[in-house]
Amino acid sequence: MTAIIMDGKQEALNVRKFLAEEIAATYSSPVLAVVQVGDNPASQVYVRNKHKAAAEIGMECRICYVPETASEDELRDLILELNDNDEVNGIIVQLPLPKQFDELKVLSWIKHSKDVDGFSPINAGLLQMNSPEAVVAATPQGIVALLKHYVADLRGKHAVIIGRSNIVGRPLADLLLNQDCTVTVTHSKTLDLPSICKQADILVAACGCAEMVKADWVKKGAAVIDVGINRVDGHLCGDVAFEEVKEVAAYITPVPGGIGPMTVAMLLKNTWNAYKKQNPLMK
Numbered sequence: 001m002t003a004i005i006m007d008g009k010q011e012a013l014n015v016r017k018f019l020a021e022e023i024a025a026t027y028s029s030p031v032l033a034v035v036q037v038g039d040n041p042a043s044q045v046y047v048r049n050k051h052k053a054a055a056e057i058g059m060e061c062r063i064c065y066v067p068e069t070a071s072e073d074e075l076r077d078l079i080l081e082l083n084d085n086d087e088v089n090g091i092i093v094q095l096p097l098p099k100q101f102d103e104l105k106v107l108s109w110i111k112h113s114k115d116v117d118g119f120s121p122i123n124a125g126l127l128q129m130n131s132p133e134a135v136v137a138a139t140p141q142g143i144v145a146l147l148k149h150y151v152a153d154l155r156g157k158h159a160v161i162i163g164r165s166n167i168v169g170r171p172l173a174d175l176l177l178n179q180d181c182t183v184t185v186t187h188s189k190t191l192d193l194p195s196i197c198k199q200a201d202i203l204v205a206a207c208g209c210a211e212m213v214k215a216d217w218v219k220k221g222a223a224v225i226d227v228g229i230n231r232v233d234g235h236l237c238g239d240v241a242f243e244e245v246k247e248v249a250a251y252i253t254p255v256p257g258g259i260g261p262m263t264v265a266m267l268l269k270n271t272w273n274a275y276k277k278q279n280p281l282m283k
């Protein structure tokens with residue numbers, strides 16, 4: 001058996017096409033503000049990609065560059081100004097921030113209705129309480145959208161997540177619980193990780209360890225989601241040993257072309273939803 005490839009690139013294109021049509025039919029463009037602090041090269045690439053993806057669907061993306069030497073007060077003033085600016089529908093702060101900034105504190109300054117990354121403590125709490133008001137973080141939202149497309153009914157499935165970060169593992173655990181999965185969250189201190197992974201109907205690897213998940217960690221017929229983005233000898237690879245795991249799994253995401261494009265599409269979708277909520281009389 002060779003796994004069905006879960007085509008995140010195609011699914012993301014479908015979402016972006018839908019958004020482009022919706023935006024073309026409105027009288028103004030949604031505006032996403034991206035705050036980039038310092039000049040981390042990886043962040044610069046991610047910000048450029050978001051700008052391009054937004055432009056392609058008719059969304060305006062304003063990049064607010066803040067020098068690494070800026071004070072906490074200066075960064076807070078910028079975020080509060082964006083909160084109050086009626087032209088701006090969504091705000092994201094590109095992570096990671098330079099070490100001197102407290103990420104949780106900075107994220108908590110974003111007004112929750114404009115927090116289109118869903119990383120603020122209020123949105124994380126709303127998600128945990130299964131509130132429909134929660135803005136759901138883009139990567140976990142993209143994972144669940146892809147799972148629903150391919151696996152359909154997630155109820156009762158045992159999902160094992162490798163990684164407990166605030167941007168992937170934890171919100172994904174909440175989201176899958178809300179889909180009636182039974183969820184196990186594992187991390188770097190988990191004992192006997194392979195045997196826990198082997199119990200999974202849905203296995204999500206989000207740990208940033210190149211090709212760590214091997215074929216003998218995977219239950220026959222499982223759905224395997226690879227969130228990892230690693231560079232090894234100049235090549236991009238995920239956290240899953242794709243070639244061997246695809247012979248055991250029923251469904252698998254590739255890297256690239258799996259969760260990465262879904263993440264960008266869900267960020268755009270969150271911004272569009274924020275715009276609609278802020279403009280209830282539109283259309």
Ligand code: NAD
Nearest residue numbers: 139163164165168187188206207208227228229259260263
């Ligand atoms: P992180 O470094 O914040 O968290 C990593 C998590 O993995 C931690 O909870 C840690 O305990 C766990 N972990 C580390 N080593 C482990 C091991 N050997 N065994 C078990 N658990 C281990 O990372 P993150 O921000 O959650 O990102 C994880 C990966 O996903 C990275 O490769 C990142 O680049 C990628 N990522 C991809 C997307 C996307 O859109 N595709 C989005 C976000 C993150």
